[in-house]
Amino acid sequence: MSYSIIGFGAVGQALARAFARKNIDVIVASRRAPETLMQQARAIGPTVVPRTLRDAIASDTIFLAVPFWEHREVAKQITTWQGKTIIDTTNAFGVPVEDLQGQPSSAVVAKAFTGARFVKGFNHLPAAVLAADPNVNGGSRVVFLSSDDKDAVAPVAVLAEQLGFAPIALGPLKDGGSLVQARGNTWAELIFKDLVKFK
Template sequence: MNIGIIGAGQIGSALAVRLTSLGHQVYIANSRGPETLTDVAQKTGATAVTAQQAAQRGTDLLVVTIPLEKIPALPKDLFAGVPADVPIIDTSNYYPLLRDGHIPELETGDLTESGWVQQHLGRPVVKVFNNILAAHLEHNGKPAGTPGRIALPVASDDAAAKQKVLQLVEELGFDALDGGTMRESWRQQPGGPIYCNDLPADQVQQHLARLGTARTPEQHAEFLANQAQQEQAMQAQGIKLK
């Protein structure tokens, strides 16, 4: 496939390494220009391009993997001319303390994180790869049937795009699970039991079933509180996301 990746941070680079190793043609971009991606291109095997070129050349699949706070700054015409059947993956997470500041719609629970991204991009997205560490994404994929194989939920309102991404997740070495619609994607957000815990399929399915589909105010408050604790712990360790 021809795959465009917009964002050359940890997740974007990890995906580029794995996807090129599987024989896909990968075009990777950041906000500073391809001339700043020489090292990334050498490490990953991807071709460094501009964001607009990544969007146009990723004719089979696009990945947006930039900090949530940067989503509104993407060019408004970035996906102009991109066919509607090209899946757009969103990997973002909301970190109000360490990076993104407070976004009212995400604080009130009116939108899921990728629902907010979807509004800004003006295109349906597929939420995946947000709940696994980059190093684990790059190195911990296993053949199908391996005991303890990590499972990754995939959420979207676009059934065809979701199916294509489910197949890609399997190809990368993870059990792909249907995470439901975009409104149900809160279940894989930070602060919840599925987030960055590298769980096998049966445990992820149990958590999805236990959480239900419609997020309650109590669940939203619980996730936010858990996320705040995690961010405070990261801050105490000197971890910075900017």
Template structure:
């Protein structure tokens, strides 16, 4: 599979590093253009490339890894998703305050899904601090748990397989509504770091 990232900060680089280490191609993008990512892709190695946001969004599985205030702009004007998988790693947190953005009954990933029509959205990685994402998820005591949620069972199965391949212990938390509530800030799975013994 060919993967893409919308955003190229700490979380995106950590995920890309795991994917590259597993032998996958990754196209990273940000709002400032591919030329600003040359050092990052050089560090990640030959399987990593820098592209536009549209190029990253055209890959098989795309990771949205931007700050919450940037979500709308990051997803605006992209080509049709046509059923490709969008993995939402964001939290609805305004970093300047910081305060959690209220969305009413809608979860953060339902909000994201509404701005990426045609995408099969999977929520993942938002419950982990960046240092746990970047670290090797395989430990002597077990593998790092990785919760995920989504409304499309096939998309969740594809994500589960990828997460397992790169070393995490993936756990299905349910739908974007129910699982999303468990996973978003204030939910019982938020910032929960645990290992699973295989």
């Protein structure tokens, strides 16, 4: 299984730190040339490898960590996303509600990635918290996952556990996605909830 993170701002780097902590290889890419990401990537760890956007898209599982509307530019890179899993970490705070046409922001993003297995996740924590060790006082920091494809959630949950998090499935995007979205000037109920699961 190959992994990549598209977007190397605060959230992309936070996710890269999670992979580096567990020595799992991950490609990172952005609009910038790979060499411009090299210094930050090296500072995070040797398993974080800058590549082109094309290289990142070739991965099996792709974290989408770009500003909300930039998802459309990423989605245009190939005609079908069949066989790939997209993990949407975006938030639509500041995006007018009417621009989303009454849908959860995750449903809008999902539509752009034709054929992909699509999971909303890893978006409810501030980047600084997401970047921190998820092992907290003997428990594991929670990440919420939501998808209209039940089969897509299980492998993402396994990855979340490999990265040290405790995944909690919230159901389909219209229900679970709505609990972890931002749109207009409002944040949904579970945004910023820093929860820890104990065994």
